[in-house]
Structures are given as structure tokens and as C-alpha cells.
Amino acid sequence: MQDFKKLQVWAKSHDLTLRMYELTSQFPREEIYGLTSQIRRACASIPTNIAEGCGRKSSADFARFLQIAMGSASETEYLILLAR
Numbered sequence: 001m002q003d004f005k006k007l008q009v010w011a012k013s014h015d016l017t018l019r020m021y022e023l024t025s026q027f028p029r030e031e032i033y034g035l036t037s038q039i040r041r042a043c044a045s046i047p048t049n050i051a052e053g054c055g056r057k058s059s060a061d062f063a064r065f066l067q068i069a070m071g072s073a074s075e076t077e078y079l080i081l082l083a084r
Contacts, residue, residue, distance in 0.1 A: 001054065001055060004054035007050065010050045011048050013047040013050060013069070013073075016043060020039055020076070021040060037083065038079055039079045039083065045072035046068075050069050053065025
């Protein structure tokens with residue numbers, strides 16, 4: 001088990017999530033339950049999965065959660081492209 005807060009990848013994904021919350025607050029009101037919500041959930045899933053993986057006992061579990069985080073990063077990337 002390791003401290004996720006010491007991982008640079010977690011810190012960067014956390015900062016990205018905070019920035020996405022800031023940016024999506026400027027989206028049209030009618031998108032609050034659509035694109036705004038999807039971007040926020042997908043983006044927040046990145047540092048969340050990294051943190052959860054750090055709490056697991058095996059390296060294989062940690063790697064699995066990193067793969068899930070990478071999937072969420074791809075989802076976030078697409079949603080940002082869609083929002084543009």
C-alpha cells in the first residue's frame with residue numbers, strides 16, 4: 001500500500017479535475033445534467049482510481065486500477081473534444 005498523494009500522476013490528475021470543474025461551471029445551464037456531468041465524472045474517476053489502486057495490496061490490483069484510470073482519461077479527452 002502506498003500514499004497516492006505522493007504520486008505525480010495523481011497530483012496532475014487531481015489538478016486536471018479541479019480545472020475541469022472550473023471550466024464546466026461556465027457551460028450552458030442546459031448541459032448541467034449532460035456534458036457537464038459526464039466530463040466531471042469521467043475526469044474525477046482518474047485520480048479516484050489511482051487512489052483506490054494505491055490502497056490495494058497487490059501490484060496486479062494497482063495495475064488494474066491504473067488501466068481503469070487510463071480509460072477514464074480517454075473518455076475525458078473525447079468529452080472535451082465534443083465540448084469544443
